[in-house]
Amino acid sequence: MDLGKRKTITISDVAREAGVSLMTVSRALSQPERVSAKTIEKINLVIDRLGFVPNPNARALAAGRTNVIGVLVPSISNNVFAEVLRGIYDVADGSNFQVQFANTRYSPDEEERIVRTFLNQKPAGMIVSGINQTGRTAAILREANCRIVQIMDLGDDPFDMMIGFSHYEAAKAATLHLIESGFSRLGLLAARLDPRTEKRIAAFKDTARSAGLLDEAKIITSPRTTSVRIGSMLAGELLEKAPDTDAVLCINDDLALGALFECQRRGVSVPEQIAICGFNDMEFSALAHPALTSVRTYREKMGTMAMQMLLSAIEGQEPENPVVDLGFEVIERESTGSARRSSSA
Amino acid sequence: MDLGKRKTITISDVAREAGVSLMTVSRALSQPERVSAKTIEKINLVIDRLGFVPNPNARALAAGRTNVIGVLVPSISNNVFAEVLRGIYDVADGSNFQVQFANTRYSPDEEERIVRTFLNQKPAGMIVSGINQTGRTAAILREANCRIVQIMDLGDDPFDMMIGFSHYEAAKAATLHLIESGFSRLGLLAARLDPRTEKRIAAFKDTARSAGLLDEAKIITSPRTTSVRIGSMLAGELLEKAPDTDAVLCINDDLALGALFECQRRGVSVPEQIAICGFNDMEFSALAHPALTSVRTYREKMGTMAMQMLLSAIEGQEPENPVVDLGFEVIERESTGSARRSSSA
DNA sequence: TTGTAAGCGTTATCAA
DNA sequence: TTGATAACGCTTACAA
Numbered sequence: 269m270d271l272g273k274r275k276t277i278t279i280s281d282v283a284r285e286a287g288v289s290l291m292t293v294s295r296a297l298s299q300p301e302r303v304s305a306k307t308i309e310k311i312n313l314v315i316d317r318l319g320f321v322p323n324p325n326a327r328a329l330a331a332g333r334t335n336v337i338g339v340l341v342p343s344i345s346n347n348v349f350a351e352v353l354r355g356i357y358d359v360a361d362g363s364n365f366q367v368q369f370a371n372t373r374y375s376p377d378e379e380e381r382i383v384r385t386f387l388n389q390k391p392a393g394m395i396v397s398g399i400n401q402t403g404r405t406a407a408i409l410r411e412a413n414c415r416i417v418q419i420m421d422l423g424d425d426p427f428d429m430m431i432g433f434s435h436y437e438a439a440k441a442a443t444l445h446l447i448e449s450g451f452s453r454l455g456l457l458a459a460r461l462d463p464r465t466e467k468r469i470a471a472f473k474d475t476a477r478s479a480g481l482l483d484e485a486k487i488i489t490s491p492r493t494t495s496v497r498i499g500s501m502l503a504g505e506l507l508e509k510a511p512d513t514d515a516v517l518c519i520n521d522d523l524a525l526g527a528l529f530e531c532q533r534r535g536v537s538v539p540e541q542i543a544i545c546g547f548n549d550m551e552f553s554a555l556a557h558p559a560l561t562s563v564r565t566y567r568e569k570m571g572t573m574a575m576q577m578l579l580s581a582i583e584g585q586e587p588e589n590p591v592v593d594l595g596f597e598v599i600e601r602e603s604t605g606s607a608r609r610s611s612s613a
Numbered sequence: 614m615d616l617g618k619r620k621t622i623t624i625s626d627v628a629r630e631a632g633v634s635l636m637t638v639s640r641a642l643s644q645p646e647r648v649s650a651k652t653i654e655k656i657n658l659v660i661d662r663l664g665f666v667p668n669p670n671a672r673a674l675a676a677g678r679t680n681v682i683g684v685l686v687p688s689i690s691n692n693v694f695a696e697v698l699r700g701i702y703d704v705a706d707g708s709n710f711q712v713q714f715a716n717t718r719y720s721p722d723e724e725e726r727i728v729r730t731f732l733n734q735k736p737a738g739m740i741v742s743g744i745n746q747t748g749r750t751a752a753i754l755r756e757a758n759c760r761i762v763q764i765m766d767l768g769d770d771p772f773d774m775m776i777g778f779s780h781y782e783a784a785k786a787a788t789l790h791l792i793e794s795g796f797s798r799l800g801l802l803a804a805r806l807d808p809r810t811e812k813r814i815a816a817f818k819d820t821a822r823s824a825g826l827l828d829e830a831k832i833i834t835s836p837r838t839t840s841v842r843i844g845s846m847l848a849g850e851l852l853e854k855a856p857d858t859d860a861v862l863c864i865n866d867d868l869a870l871g872a873l874f875e876c877q878r879r880g881v882s883v884p885e886q887i888a889i890c891g892f893n894d895m896e897f898s899a900l901a902h903p904a905l906t907s908v909r910t911y912r913e914k915m916g917t918m919a920m921q922m923l924l925s926a927i928e929g930q931e932p933e934n935p936v937v938d939l940g941f942e943v944i945e946r947e948s949t950g951s952a953r954r955s956s957s958a
Numbered sequence: 959t960t961g962t963a964a965g966c967g968t969t970a971t972c973a974a
Numbered sequence: 975t976t977g978a979t980a981a982c983g984c985t986t987a988c989a990a
Contacts, residue, residue: 276966278967278968279967279968280967289976289977289978290977291969291970291977291978292975292977294967294968295969295975302975304976307975307976321729321730321733322968323674323966323967323968324670324968325670325671325673325679325734325966325967325968326670326966326968326969326982327967327969329668329674329967329969329981329982329983329984330967330968330969330970330981331970331982332969334670344689344695344698344699345696345698345699347690347692347695350689351690353690354690357716361716368713371702371706373706384666385666388666388667388669389668496896496897496900497899500900525897526897526900529897529900529901529902532902533902551841551842552870552871554842555841555842555871621982623982624983624984625984633961635984636960636961636962637960640959640960640985643985648959648960649959652959667984670984671982671984672983672984674965674966674967674968674982674983674984675984675985675986676984677986
């Protein structure tokens, strides 16, 4: 036996050994209901003995389609997307579909390139993040010969299916929570200014403005990647530039955690001197001391539902509603508890 | 135009339009140095005009190989692996190779299944995590007709190439740091008991035992997925069962952060009443208050170097040394500072 | 430098 | 239920 380059075992090897035609083996694999039970059994025996595994490339070429689900997210290292991916993989792993994932790095051009590449492989479906694709990307996707789910955001004009929540409404609710808790000198910390972050910022501004509480000097942003460190930095900046700030909305929980640490470092007590509200309700937020108020979003569920909708649609089962709003929930915790009342986690 | 199922544009469409043979187009794509500059230019014009994209399945089938790099990690949601993946993708995105990633969920059987699937696609290379594969997986990998890099750990008998660090030595160094800082009633918190975690635990036990400081009652573990929450839970357990503990080594920084929060919640001051040492030196560790002592590991670098070694090897450039030890560094911070000296971040 | 022919491993299609 | 044949889009090998 030439171990180095053992000859590939093909479907016709199996056919020969089983004493049937090549097509019968092919059918036994993909449409077993069209092959007699006895033949199938015979074939499976040979397949096991020979260790045959179908060649997916040949299959894709001949069939003109694949079982690949292309997933596009703007970042891997961002925990939010890692959780969505986990949901997606959880469902995919129980199916016959294979997830293929790519990272657009928050670049619309990169996204366009990747969409082209994916579509060229005739995927069974695609999951793409957000609704802010370039015009060209959108055009390609609308014409695409596969089912598509947009995740992470909501909009009026889905390519096909969509599942997410309103970043505007969620940030608005968080801002209202601060206002209703009696805070009035509101700050905002934001980083990585992608479209969804911008929506949250806009919601904060609109809501604060409506309440007559908008102070642009208390809005500290950075285009850099969001992180705990940036949270600390931005919070430091805020505390120096606008020390009268009595509550700060952080556009995500990493920033909020960094802000909390920075306040502790400076001896600024939370929430007595400044309240902190995060966004996303990551695991650590409930556990921080003080526990961080945040806006809960359903990231893993978004992944599982997106994948479920997609697989159902591929198998011909149309979703009742192609657009799913997963909603959000403001989770009040100690970091925005006013002095006069008790708080809960 | 039938927009729904527009005819696929193939290499021969391009050839016809450009007035050359199909093979010339094929060469212009994969071996441009063997085609005249003028012809290439002509072909590229047509490719752009037609929007031609090569079909990777046909290519793989005909060539008997792909430009796919298979990457196997045990978890996506674990930040440590997310950072390694980021490094891998950073290098891959600048190359002609395509990363295809799969999640073994810490299951050796799952890993075996996935290795089989990947190898069947004739990948150009593979990156696999750790050195604790099943015997069968190891056998398959050793016979594989592609280059392989093992990451995340170190061992004597690499399949091919290897890059990681010694979990045993790293945890030993952390334990010694605690001992040398004057702590003597040492606790350990561990979760997700995979092979690398086990090595760290063993190092802690051996080192504590050697110093005559091993107290099994202070070792609190959980088979559950590691998380900040588990860190809080385990710390709570430790504080109740062994309130005399004066320092605790946490097998990763998530546990350490959870432990820190739990101490704060209980009014146990860190490091005065109990010192905390983490592992991995995640971003938040330097920023926590008090800043967390941790063992720095080079996760993103591991990803980039693994990918670089792999691509070089695929292109025929053998690495000077097939086994790379990335090392580690104990980063002393406030959480293990003894009362008598000042601390730094 | 360019072209011709054969074939990669599978599925679609039609026929038996 | 099973089989023969022609694709699928590309590359290898060889020839010109």
